[in-house]
Amino acid sequence: MRPSLGAAFAAAGCVLVPAALFMVFVYVPTEASQGIVQRIFYFHVPCAWVAFLGFGLSAVAGAFYLFFAQQVWDDIGYAAAEVGMLFCTLVLITGSLWAKPIWGTWWTWDSRLTTTFILWLLYAGYLLLRAMGEENEQVARLAAVVAIVAVLDIPLIVISVRLWRTIHPAVLVTRSGEHGLEDPRMLQTLAVSMLAISALSAWLFWLRLKTLRAKSRLFELRRMLATAQAIGDGAP
Amino acid sequence: MLTGFCALLHKDLTLERRGGRVVIELCVLSLLVLVVLVVAYGPETGGRPESAAGALWVALILSGLPGASLAVAAEHENDCLTGLRLSPLEPATIYAAKVAAVALSMAVSQAATLLLLVLFFNLQFDLNLLRLIPILLLGTLGLCALSTLLGTITSRLRAGEMLLALLTAPLYVPELIAGVKASAAVLSGASLAAVVLPLKILAACDLLFVVCGYLLFEYLAG
Amino acid sequence: MNHLSYLFAAYSIIFVAVFLYVILLWRRQVRLEAELLRLEDEIRELARKMAPPEDGGASAT
Amino acid sequence: MTTALVEALSLSVMFGLRPVLTEVNLKLERGRAAVITGANGAGKSTLVHALCGLIGLSAGQARMFGQDIRRLRADDRRRVGVTLHRSMLYLNLTARENLEFYAKLNACQKPSEQAARWLERLGLGAVAEQRARDLSRGMEQRLALARAMIGEPELVLFDEPFASLDRQGAAVVGELIQELLARGGAALLTSHEPLTVKGAEPENYQLVSGRLLPAAAQPSRRTAWRWMLT
Numbered sequence: 001m002r003p004s005l006g007a008a009f010a011a012a013g014c015v016l017v018p019a020a021l022f023m024v025f026v027y028v029p030t031e032a033s034q035g036i037v038q039r040i041f042y043f044h045v046p047c048a049w050v051a052f053l054g055f056g057l058s059a060v061a062g063a064f065y066l067f068f069a070q071q072v073w074d075d076i077g078y079a080a081a082e083v084g085m086l087f088c089t090l091v092l093i094t095g096s097l098w099a100k101p102i103w104g105t106w107w108t109w110d111s112r113l114t115t116t117f118i119l120w121l122l123y124a125g126y127l128l129l130r131a132m133g134e135e136n137e138q139v140a141r142l143a144a145v146v147a148i149v150a151v152l153d154i155p156l157i158v159i160s161v162r163l164w165r166t167i168h169p170a171v172l173v174t175r176s177g178e179h180g181l182e183d184p185r186m187l188q189t190l191a192v193s194m195l196a197i198s199a200l201s202a203w204l205f206w207l208r209l210k211t212l213r214a215k216s217r218l219f220e221l222r223r224m225l226a227t228a229q230a231i232g233d234g235a236p
Numbered sequence: 237m238l239t240g241f242c243a244l245l246h247k248d249l250t251l252e253r254r255g256g257r258v259v260i261e262l263c264v265l266s267l268l269v270l271v272v273l274v275v276a277y278g279p280e281t282g283g284r285p286e287s288a289a290g291a292l293w294v295a296l297i298l299s300g301l302p303g304a305s306l307a308v309a310a311e312h313e314n315d316c317l318t319g320l321r322l323s324p325l326e327p328a329t330i331y332a333a334k335v336a337a338v339a340l341s342m343a344v345s346q347a348a349t350l351l352l353l354v355l356f357f358n359l360q361f362d363l364n365l366l367r368l369i370p371i372l373l374l375g376t377l378g379l380c381a382l383s384t385l386l387g388t389i390t391s392r393l394r395a396g397e398m399l400l401a402l403l404t405a406p407l408y409v410p411e412l413i414a415g416v417k418a419s420a421a422v423l424s425g426a427s428l429a430a431v432v433l434p435l436k437i438l439a440a441c442d443l444l445f446v447v448c449g450y451l452l453f454e455y456l457a458g
Numbered sequence: 459m460n461h462l463s464y465l466f467a468a469y470s471i472i473f474v475a476v477f478l479y480v481i482l483l484w485r486r487q488v489r490l491e492a493e494l495l496r497l498e499d500e501i502r503e504l505a506r507k508m509a510p511p512e513d514g515g516a517s518a519t
Numbered sequence: 520m521t522t523a524l525v526e527a528l529s530l531s532v533m534f535g536l537r538p539v540l541t542e543v544n545l546k547l548e549r550g551r552a553a554v555i556t557g558a559n560g561a562g563k564s565t566l567v568h569a570l571c572g573l574i575g576l577s578a579g580q581a582r583m584f585g586q587d588i589r590r591l592r593a594d595d596r597r598r599v600g601v602t603l604h605r606s607m608l609y610l611n612l613t614a615r616e617n618l619e620f621y622a623k624l625n626a627c628q629k630p631s632e633q634a635a636r637w638l639e640r641l642g643l644g645a646v647a648e649q650r651a652r653d654l655s656r657g658m659e660q661r662l663a664l665a666r667a668m669i670g671e672p673e674l675v676l677f678d679e680p681f682a683s684l685d686r687q688g689a690a691v692v693g694e695l696i697q698e699l700l701a702r703g704g705a706a707l708l709t710s711h712e713p714l715t716v717k718g719a720e721p722e723n724y725q726l727v728s729g730r731l732l733p734a735a736a737q738p739s740r741r742t743a744w745r746w747m748l749t
Contacts, residue, residue, distance in 0.1 A: 044468075093468070134394075139393070149385075214487065214494060218490060221501065244624075251609060319666075
């Protein structure tokens with residue numbers, strides 16, 4: 001079997017994910033003020049990063065699809081949105097699990113949380129459209145438009161929600177412009193898990209894209225067969 | 237281009253005058269939403285300006301979505317949209333005229349809603365209410381721009397109206413936040429300074445949605 | 459301040475979710491590929507049957 | 520003058536899995552008319568839709584006035600008149616209002632005069648103030664034809680123009696087409712039965728399962744198969 005990009009992502013994931021887990025659970029020191037729950041952070045942040053990346057890719061692919069009308073862009077947009085949605089869900093769940101012991105509540109309508117939740121809702125709508133609408137060009141184009149508008153909407157949501165207080169910790173970039181991780185091992189752990197989740201999500205994206213490409217190919221073949229049969233019927 | 241826009245708008249207004257159902261549907265839905273919210277709030281919470289502002293915007297969005305899909309669906313009735321696409325008009329002109337028509341019908345229902353709001357929530361009839369008008373107009377424009385754009389396709393689908401609501405409502409959230417904030421400030425008699433930022437957000441969203449619609453409509457009309 | 463259960467819950471949910479997603483995709487892929495193979499065979503079969511190239515004279519286009 | 524007014528280059532259309540049009544080639548020059556006959560479902564309406572750029576092509580190209588249909592400029596679109604199966608009239612507008620509206624869209628100089636003229640021309644004077652909803656099928660068809668003609672097009676594509684017209688209506692449409700051809704226009708008509716156009720020698724085609732053939736030809740099974748497999 002020839003080596004493929006997907007296999008490379010899978011291999012990178014196989015190495016990096018255990019490494020990241022080892023660093024999270026064994027290597028990194030426990031943070032002083034939050035205790036052990038703080039270790040959720042090392043996967044929470046990469047998940048958020050990957051979710052945003054997925055949604056962004058989905059919007060870009062949507063624009064390309066509208067412009068070039070090639071099926072492959074539609075497939076890329078769909079796959080990216082779905083993987084983005086998976087990690088966005090994980091961000092919300094891990095965030096809640098961190099918030100319960102630290103803030104004493106699962107959920108609060110804080111600006112950062114609200115923004116993320118609305119993002120989740122936007123793409124929930126997108127995926128529902130994909131699932132409920134028919135599988136045709138029109139729905140694909142509408143999905144592309146939704147992805148594009150949704151991405152443009154994000155900065156606006158961020159601005160409008162800024163009007164509220166935020167209690168979400170700003171760890172990576174604090175007010176003074178530095179990162180808030182006092183021990184260098186924490187930064188190393190974050191970097192490794194960032195790579196691990198990126199590789200994992202790239203692999204998932206690649207897998208999903210493969211099923212979508214297979215589906216498109218299947219559709220093409222069915223079309224060819226239908227053409228053949230129609231010609232057979234039409235001939236005397 | 238302007239003649240085309242005027243012709244389309246004139247056509248929509250004639251149709252609406254002649255037994256169109258959009259304005260009536262919008263008014264009835266707004267009325268229902270207001271009544272439901274007044275009952276649900278109860279006398280205590282219902283007395284606060286924030287509640288009134290929230291009710292106003294819930295009425296706006298809940299009546300606006302079906303209203304817009306009704307207006308867009310009218311264009312599919314006898315394949316009229318195809319007729320428009322065959323005409324020399326640019327898709328963007330068709331979009332602009334449709335948004336204007338939907339926004340006009342919503343503005344009418346909004347006037348009625350405002351009147352009912354004052355009655356139901358025991359507000360003061362004074363000039364202060366006039367300050368709500370620009371806020372509401374901005375909010376209406378944004379909602380119309382979004383729902384007309386997305387409604388063009390969803391109104392042809394099976395679960396179209398639900399999908400339209402699912403797609404539009406989250407996109408509309410920034411306007412909703414800003415609009416409720418601004419309306420609450422106005423109703424509680426706060427100074428103008430409190431309204432400036434929400435108004436800016438509303439205007440920015442409107443601009444974004446209108447530009448998106450203007451650029452993307454031609455891909456959806458096809 | 460020992461909230462180990464939250465930590466484990468978070469990490470297990472991540473990996474369970476990813477695992478389930480992979481299983482889902484894998485099953486879908488297997489099904490699609492079987493269908494693809496079947497269709498490709500069918501087309502090849504048709505092509506073989508119709509292969510004898512002989513110009514009928516009448517143009518179809 | 521040599522550019523074709525409307526042209527299809529190996530145009531193919533698929534609806535989902537169903538091939539509706541396959542490798543259609545067609546060229547219509549000034550002063551020419553084409554009549555396309557075919558059974559129901561043979562793809563006549565789809566061909567008209569595809570030529571107007573209303574549906575996506577799975578292969579090939581549709582051209583009007585020498586330009587790709589998707590990039591047709593606004594003032595060239597004014598030179599085309601189309602009727603389709605559905606009349607594209609606003610049911611709650613009167614016949615006159617419908618015509619005036621479409622006249623304005625086509626940037627006619629005097630919309631109301633144009634509308635009055637075409638109402639008269641197609642014998643709709645008596646029903647001018649009736650809503651399109653209340654018109655009979657034949658009257659609606661006449662109004663749809665007036666709608667297509669109101670921009671004084673050079674090229675008309677009429678899908679089943681005679682379907683529900685009486686003899687008098689058909690005669691009027693025949694005259695319209697004759698005039699159009701005389702002033703150097705072109706007409707493409709579809710019909711489920713062979714028809715003649717007075718004063719013109721139309722090119723006759725038939726559509727069989729989505730393939731356009733000369734009216735006399737018989738499709739060859741082998742040729743079609745070979746096309747499919749390459």
